[in-house]
Amino acid sequence: xxxxxxxxxxxxxxxxxxxxxxxxxxxxxxxxxxxxxxxxxxxxxxxxxxxxxxxxxxxxxxxxxxxxxxxxxxxxxxxxxxxxxxxxxxxxxxxxxxxxxxxxxxxxxxxxxxxxxxxxxxxxxxxxxxxxxxxxxxxxxxxxxxxxxxxxxxxxxxxxxxxxxxxxxxxxxxxxxxxxxxxxxxxxxxxxxxxxxxxxxxxxxxxxxxxxxxxxxxxxxxxxxxxxx
Amino acid sequence: xxxxxxxxxxxxxxxxxxxxxxxxxxxxxxxxxxxxxxxxxxxxxxxxxxxxxxxxxxxxxxxxxxxxxxxxxxxxxxxxxxxxxxxxxxxxxxxxxxxxxxxxxxxxxxxxxxxxxxxxxxxxxxxxxxxxxxxxxxxxxxxxxxxxxxxxxxxxxxxxxxxxxxxxxxxxxxxxxxxxxxxxxxxxxxxxxxxxxxxxxxxxxxxxxxxxxxxxxxxxxxxxxxxxxxxxxxxxxxxxxxxxxxxxxxxxxxxxxxxxxxxxx
Ligand SMILES: Nc1ncnc2c1ncn2[C@@H]1O[C@H](COP(=O)(O)OP(=O)(O)OP(=O)(O)O)[C@@H](O)[C@H]1O
Ligand SMILES: [Mg+2]
Numbered sequence: 001x002x003x004x005x006x007x008x009x010x011x012x013x014x015x016x017x018x019x020x021x022x023x024x025x026x027x028x029x030x031x032x033x034x035x036x037x038x039x040x041x042x043x044x045x046x047x048x049x050x051x052x053x054x055x056x057x058x059x060x061x062x063x064x065x066x067x068x069x070x071x072x073x074x075x076x077x078x079x080x081x082x083x084x085x086x087x088x089x090x091x092x093x094x095x096x097x098x099x100x101x102x103x104x105x106x107x108x109x110x111x112x113x114x115x116x117x118x119x120x121x122x123x124x125x126x127x128x129x130x131x132x133x134x135x136x137x138x139x140x141x142x143x144x145x146x147x148x149x150x151x152x153x154x155x156x157x158x159x160x161x162x163x164x165x166x167x168x169x170x171x172x173x174x175x176x177x178x179x180x181x182x183x184x185x186x187x188x189x190x191x192x193x194x195x196x197x198x199x200x201x202x203x204x205x206x207x208x209x210x211x212x213x214x215x216x217x218x219x220x221x222x223x224x225x226x227x228x229x
Numbered sequence: 230x231x232x233x234x235x236x237x238x239x240x241x242x243x244x245x246x247x248x249x250x251x252x253x254x255x256x257x258x259x260x261x262x263x264x265x266x267x268x269x270x271x272x273x274x275x276x277x278x279x280x281x282x283x284x285x286x287x288x289x290x291x292x293x294x295x296x297x298x299x300x301x302x303x304x305x306x307x308x309x310x311x312x313x314x315x316x317x318x319x320x321x322x323x324x325x326x327x328x329x330x331x332x333x334x335x336x337x338x339x340x341x342x343x344x345x346x347x348x349x350x351x352x353x354x355x356x357x358x359x360x361x362x363x364x365x366x367x368x369x370x371x372x373x374x375x376x377x378x379x380x381x382x383x384x385x386x387x388x389x390x391x392x393x394x395x396x397x398x399x400x401x402x403x404x405x406x407x408x409x410x411x412x413x414x415x416x417x418x419x420x421x422x423x424x425x426x427x428x429x430x431x432x433x434x435x436x437x438x439x440x441x442x443x444x445x446x447x448x449x450x451x452x453x454x455x456x457x458x459x460x461x462x463x464x465x466x467x468x469x470x471x472x473x474x475x476x477x478x479x480x481x482x483x484x485x486x487x488x489x490x491x492x493x494x
Contacts, residue, residue, distance in 0.1 A: 120424050122386035123379050140382050140422060158422075 025061030032067030063100030174206035239380030241351030280444020335363030
């Protein structure tokens, strides 16, 4: 039986610039849906405005990923110069498919094989993967799993799961014990309903995006859903 | 060469210091040489619970600064000949102690003691990192409350990151009545969430508080339920297999405990 999830909402628009810490330094992701003006303004504010102090200090390696957009040479120069004005920044990468962005995620060669994570995802831990991810263990409250593809939990999903994190609305979240705190598929969030004052707690179910929004169904229904699509 | 065990929890006030004092004393009574190390800088109270407060002259920060030798700072307990305490500093800044210093001091202590127990401060900041630095193993203490279990879960993840894998779990302050009424998480639930081995359950027991006020760990009392629980934990640390104590008369509970321990020994 399909249970539509009542309490759900859309993620706000992605910010024009997001900054991630990587093993080698900092990665700036420039949102491809924002105008160059908007991005430049945000960068100036970040790097040379009030928060500038955050980015001062010892030398740091910087990678900039501007997504799949096309930049004219003039636009490239405009954006680059904002970074070059920062004295302690050592620009290591500049492009649309940077290694730094790639390395944000766990990878496995061959598109079809999922990433397998062994063990409990505990409070404060975050597992992120490109493609599908399988968790052999529980995802505890405060734990988080993000995948660009599907998420399968062979255990109890009690934390937060975000499938289709790069926008794939066909991604699903499935768990053996299904009692998530918060679900997100692509840009849609949902909080599972409470039944008689207790949070949803079911077995072998999965969440997906239907035309009416996010819904939960028995795992047996998943192959059907995939065949239809 | 002895082994070092850090006792930690994340959440404050769940019984780290109580557990350190009682397990350490129990092991000393079983003939092992034991040193208790207090790393809760600024909030030291292991010496108070042990009734050794008036003998503190030097502390762990003095040792790390080279202001005294390790031997000078160690307080030998006159009541238990195998037991010593390295107190924390009450006055110095929290950052006065570094991870490297603790590693070095604990390493030295392991040369002369069978067991070194490190009492960790609450939280997951500097003090936590310092306390776990010298540990070979870890024991996580929680109470059967949602917030304490959440914090314990977080700490287990952080211990893994510090290469302290599969710590052991103590569930402290259990009140069978509340568990039965569903007002407290039960032991199975806690163990299922945290997914680590249980090394003991300790009932809520007034004797713990009255003995702490007397400056004498509860384990010396033959009759207290909590004392029995801590003695059992000490024996499990020595590798004995001791069944978990029954907290209530119901046999169903017993069997559940058996299964829990048996399945994970
Ligand atoms: N099993 C128990 N029964 C009754 N009281 C207990 C028990 N365990 C601990 N307590 C009491 O709880 C209080 C906190 O215990 P304790 O100081 O050992 O916690 P802690 O985790 O070391 O705290 P902190 O985080 O502040 O260092 C004390 O008053 C202690 O006597
Ligand atoms: Mg304490």
